Amino acid sequence: MPSATDPLKIGTRGSPLALAQAYETRARLSAAHGLPPEAFEIVVIRTTGDNAALIAADQPLKALGGKGLFTKEIEEALVSGAIDIAVHSMKDMPTAQPEGLLLDCFLPREDTRDAFVSTRYASLTDLPEGAVVGSSSLRRRAQLANRRPDLKLVEFRGNVQTRLKKLEDGVADATFLAMAGLNRLGKAEVARSAIGPDEMLPAVAQGAIGIERRAADSRCADLLAAIHDGPTGLRLAAERSFLATLDGSCETPIAGLAEILDDRLWLRGEILRPDGSEAISGEAHGALAEGAALGADLARRLLAQAPKGFFDWR
Ligand SMILES: NCc1[nH]cc(CCC(=O)O)c1CC(=O)O
Numbered sequence: 060m061p062s063a064t065d066p067l068k069i070g071t072r073g074s075p076l077a078l079a080q081a082y083e084t085r086a087r088l089s090a091a092h093g094l095p096p097e098a099f100e101i102v103v104i105r106t107t108g109d110n111a112a113l114i115a116a117d118q119p120l121k122a123l124g125g126k127g128l129f130t131k132e133i134e135e136a137l138v139s140g141a142i143d144i145a146v147h148s149m150k151d152m153p154t155a156q157p158e159g160l161l162l163d164c165f166l167p168r169e170d171t172r173d174a175f176v177s178t179r180y181a182s183l184t185d186l187p188e189g190a191v192v193g194s195s196s197l198r199r200r201a202q203l204a205n206r207r208p209d210l211k212l213v214e215f216r217g218n219v220q221t222r223l224k225k226l227e228d229g230v231a232d233a234t235f236l237a238m239a240g241l242n243r244l245g246k247a248e249v250a251r252s253a254i255g256p257d258e259m260l261p262a263v264a265q266g267a268i269g270i271e272r273r274a275a276d277s278r279c280a281d282l283l284a285a286i287h288d289g290p291t292g293l294r295l296a297a298e299r300s301f302l303a304t305l306d307g308s309c310e311t312p313i314a315g316l317a318e319i320l321d322d323r324l325w326l327r328g329e330i331l332r333p334d335g336s337e338a339i340s341g342e343a344h345g346a347l348a349e350g351a352a353l354g355a356d357l358a359r360r361l362l363a364q365a366p367k368g369f370f371d372w373r
């Protein structure tokens with residue numbers, strides 16, 4: 060068992076949201092095992108994605124290195140033994156982990172919806188024709204362009220405070236953030252309204268925290284088993300299989316959400332052209348334990364409907 064003199068090292072990025080997620084993980088671990096918080100040490104790791112100079116350029120993340128932008132250095136620290144476990148926003152995680160690492164512990168999922176954020180308007184439908192929306196998320200941009208081709212899209216990046224300041228400065232009339240992030244930061248009031256999945260299906264794994272470890276580390280396996288949330292794991296299996304089969308990542312115009320209904324999985328998915336000119340969506344139902352097959356099947360079904368050239372962004 061970890062102790063104050065031999066603490067378990069929890070690796071995380073240093074952003075306010077990442078830290079909140081690491082503290083939540085520590086609180087759950089210490090409660091589940093009756094250990095003092097000092098038995099867990101939070102180790103902040105700087106990733107390429109945290110490079111302020113790159114991010115400030117308001118470039119699409121895809122241009123900055125794509126997959127693994129926020130995870131590479133953290134996974135290296137896991138492999139080297141500098142940390143014992145790593146806490147991640149599952150939305151940002153590539154669908155496959157490096158050799159020797161395992162991602163099979165998930166905390167109970169937060170709100171999966173996107174939040175509509177604006178100083179002037181209450182909801183997406185309230186936005187007048189031609190309004191300016193800030194977002195750097197390929198998925199949100201494509202969905203918005205698809206639903207509301209009249210809106211003007213601008214790149215928008217930064218933490219919650221930065222984005223709110225930009226709204227106040229009139230850089231955009233509205234933006235979108237994950238409800239989960241706002242809730243975890245204690246900033247739920249920032250959301251003017253929540254956007255339901257029928258209006259805009261969220262990103263795969265949105266609102267879920269995953270904890271990664273070395274596959275061979277049985278001590279961590281036991282410690283993490285006590286805080287794993289089964290239903291979240293089953294839902295993510297379906298969503299991430301959907302994404303993996305589409306060869307997507309967190310920065311592709313793909314949306315997916317699995318829910319549990321009457322003890323069965325209900326998976327909805329959507330793929331879009333980046334400019335929003337076309338969207339293909341579908342759903343599938345299956346047994347709780349068959350998420351991986353369900354996700355792959357739905358992905359193949361949507362791919363089969365996609366005209367040639369649909370995936371030019373890949
Ligand atoms: N890509 C950034 C990112 N990764 C996870 C979250 C929010 C928390 C979550 O979805 O779990 C966010 C910010 C956002 O989309 O507003």
